[in-house]
Amino acid sequence: MALLELADVLVRFPDPEGRPETVLDVARFELDAGEHVALVGASGSGKTTLLHVVAGLLRPTAGRVLFDGVDLAGLSEGRRDAFRARNLGYVFQSFHLLQGFTALENVVLGMAFGSGPDRAAARELLERLGLGHRLHHRPAQLSVGQQQRVALARALANRPRLVLADEPTGNLDPARAREALELARELCADCGAALLVVTHDPAALGEFQRVVRLDEISAAARTAVAAGGGEGGA
Amino acid sequence: MSAPQDTDGGTPPARAARAVRGAGVRLLVLAGIARRGLNQHALSTVVTALSAALASGLVLAVFAVSAQTREAFTSGALGIDAVLGARGSPLQLVLNTVFHLETSPGNLPWSTYEAVRADPRVARAIPYAVGDSYRGFRVVGTTPERFELEGADGRPLLRVAPGGRVFDPGRREAVLGASVARRAGLGVGSHFHPEHGVGHRGGEDHEHEEEYVVVGVLEPTSSPSDRVVWIPIEGVFRMGGHVLRGAGSYVPRPGEAIPDEHKEVSAVLLKFRGRQAGFQLAALFNQEERAATLAWPVAASMAEVFDKLGWLHRVLELVAYLVVAVAAGSILASLYNAMGERRREFAILRALGARRRAVFGVIVLESTAIAALGAALGYLVYMLVLAAAAVLVRRSTGVVLDPFFFHPALVVVPLAMVGLGVLAGLLPAWRAYSTDVARGLSPTS
Structure with a gap:
């Protein structure tokens, strides 16, 4: 059974005129436990919205989002919050570290709402990422690469079963971007977490077990494939 | 594959303990998180907490200082039940004889004093003659009996400190209140010249020729008596420039006894033999004879002052409440205005798994912390106001305010301030609660 399964997921928001506008339309998408998948798509195609839906930050207008058989779309917001805290890690493009907190505290906060704060484990994780000498530095005192590693540590602090990364290397130069992705894959592999990465970096795609194009998993694509009798899917 | 962790396992007690x-x-x-939020906006936090402190301190001061002042003026141990004086305001009479403020409403003939002293309902009658001063301190002419008045514990209210004694009624001797001795730099054996009138004008032109010697200094009493120069009443009669008008104008001559019909007193302090005497004598003097005024009970006359000043107290209360409202508003405004820039912070916390109620709680904790800090600092403001009030009251009346005086407001007001802090945090907290996580996390937000 897949760790994550999206079926007929539809997200609509009202446009400025108040008419419903579809921003995400996924016919079917699956991700196995421990699998590392890259998600690509045009700008504005709904990649970030998909990650928000998977993270339980957004309830889809329609469809099912099954995580290990549990439908996130059917959970209350509070249970989705708890679920996210315990099972998911999230790395943002601009890292979104809390500016008033040190690197160590940012990682501890990543645990606070899930397994509970564990400074020793957070310290160990940061040391493993080469930030042992930057534990008490605030984000503004860190380089971009160091901030990226803190964000990765925070996402992994709870030993999540799935790590979502939204263009995590967008702010890094190509060399550092590949290095960061390699580190993310390595750490996810170590803790057995699946990894779903939204990326625009073509050079990085070859490193993933599977690459999924968002337009290929959309309901429109399925309809077209069914009508033409051709192949499709991720 | 393990199940997703959306529920807690274990036995109910274990789950409860874990919860x-x-x-x-x-x-x-x-x-x-709340502490860090306050630190990040330290200036705003400090200014807002100071406004809360000012509000809390002012309300405390309005309630506690006024209550204490009222109590000090209306329930202090006096050792007397009533004051008899010239026809006029009982309040002016009490202020003049007990608190040594204001001017005397006039004089009574010596015969009135003699009559009331002889009344079987009167246990003690002590004459006062006023009108002179020394360096701003009132000079009171009286009898040694004044130093025999006792408090509720049976001990004399005025005690001469070791090394001194009460004046001899036939000599130019004086007993000084503790404040007079300290501030005028006089002690037993010192000499001084009383001055005309009760306003301190200084200079030899205003000094009486008569020289008095200090024979005793009173132990501090924290009462208006500390600010008095006590001399024999005969000395006031014989002070140069004084004209007695008990029966026509009469200027006493040295070595010659003063006929009683010429003597006058400013007031007579009275101690009754029972409460009934108060009713009877008040009716006699205030309603039947109407030749004199009996201020009885003394505390009631003083309470009248505070009742008359009730409007002032209400105005001060209103001002204090307005300051409280402004303080609560400033807590609300400072947190609410910060919500815009903190939207991302809350979105990140939500993305990390924090529930809406958690971010709501962070803001309420912050507003509560600001108010609590303000309430704590409010005690400091209160102490400063109390200290200033104590100095003013002591300088003008001799009454000492107690810094450890307890008033329920000292507990209620800080708690109310914290409660207001909680309320002031609700609106900003609701804004944090309503944070749209997706928008808060978007790079352009």
């Missing part, structure tokens, strides 16, 4: 532990940890985490 309690988890709640405690989460509260600590939220408190830590």
Whole structure:
């Protein structure tokens, strides 16, 4: 059974005129436990919205989002919050570290709402990422690469079963971007977490077990494939 | 493959224990986030807390200082029941004889004093003659009996400090209140010249020729008596420039006894043999004869002052409440205005798994912390106001305000301030609660 399964997921928001506008339309998408998948798509195609839906930050207008058989779309917001805290890690493009907190505290906060704060484990994780000498530095005192590693540590602090990364290397130069992705894959592999990465970096795609194009998993694509009798899917 | 962790396992007691532990940890985490939020906006936090401190301190001062002042003026141990004086305001009479403020409303003939002293309902009658001063301190002519008045504990209210004694009624001797001795730099054996009138004008032109010697200094009493120069009443009669008008104008001559019909007193302090005497004599003097005024009970006359000043107290209360409202508003405004720039912070916390109620709690904790800090600092403001009030009251009346005086407002007001802090945090907290996570996390937000 897949760790994550999206079926007929539809997200609509009202446009400025108040008419419903579809921003995400996924016919079917699956991700196995421990699998590392890259998600690509045009700008504005709904990649970030998909990650928000998977993270339980957004309830889809329609469809099912099954995580290990549990439908996130059917959970209350509070249970989705708890679920996210315990099972998911999230790395943002601009890292979104809390500016008033040190690197160590940012990682501890990543645990606070899930397994509970564990400074020793957070310290160990940061040391493993080469930030042992930057534990008490605030984000503004860190380089971009160091901030990226803190964000990765925070996402992994709870030993999540799935790590979502939204263009995590967008702010890094190509060399550092590949290095960061390699580190993310390595750490996810170590803790057995699946990894779903939204990326625009073509050079990085070859490193993933599977690459999924968002337009290929959309309901429109399925309809077209069914009508033409051709192949499709991720 | 393990099941997703959306529920807690274990036995019910184990789950309950884990839940309690988890709640405690989460509260600590939220408190830590709130503390960091306050630190990040330190200037705003300090200014807002100071406004809360000012508000809390002012309300405390309005309630506690006024209550204490009223109590000090209306329930102090006096050793007397009533004051008899010239026809006029009982309040002016009490202010003049007990608190040594204001001017005397006039004089009574010596015969009135003699009559009331002889009344079987009167246990003690002590004459006062006023009108002179020394360096701003009132000079009171009286009899040695004044130093025999006792408090509720049976001990004399005025005690001469070791090394001194009460004046001899036939000599130019004086007993000084503790404040007079300290501030005028006089002690037993010192000499001084009383001055005309009760306003301190200084200079030899205003000094009486008569020289008095200090024979005793009173122990401090924290009462208006500390600010008095006590001399024999005969000395006031014979002070140069004084004209007695008990029966026509009469200027006493040295070595010659003063006929009683010429003597006058400013007031007579009275101690009754029973409460009934108060009713009877008040009716006699105030309603039947109407030749003199009996201020009885003394405390009631003083309470009248505070009742008359009730409007002032209400105005001060209103001002204090307005300051409280402004303080609560400033807590609300400072937190609410910060919500815009903190939207991302809350979105990140939500993305990390914090529930809406957690971010709501962070803001309420912050507003509560600001108010609590303000309430704590409010005690400092209160102490400063109390100290200033104490100095003013002591300088003008001799009454000492107690810094440890307890008033329920000292507990209620800080708690109310904290409660207001909680309320002031609700609106900003609701804004944090309503944070749209997706929008808060978007790069352009």
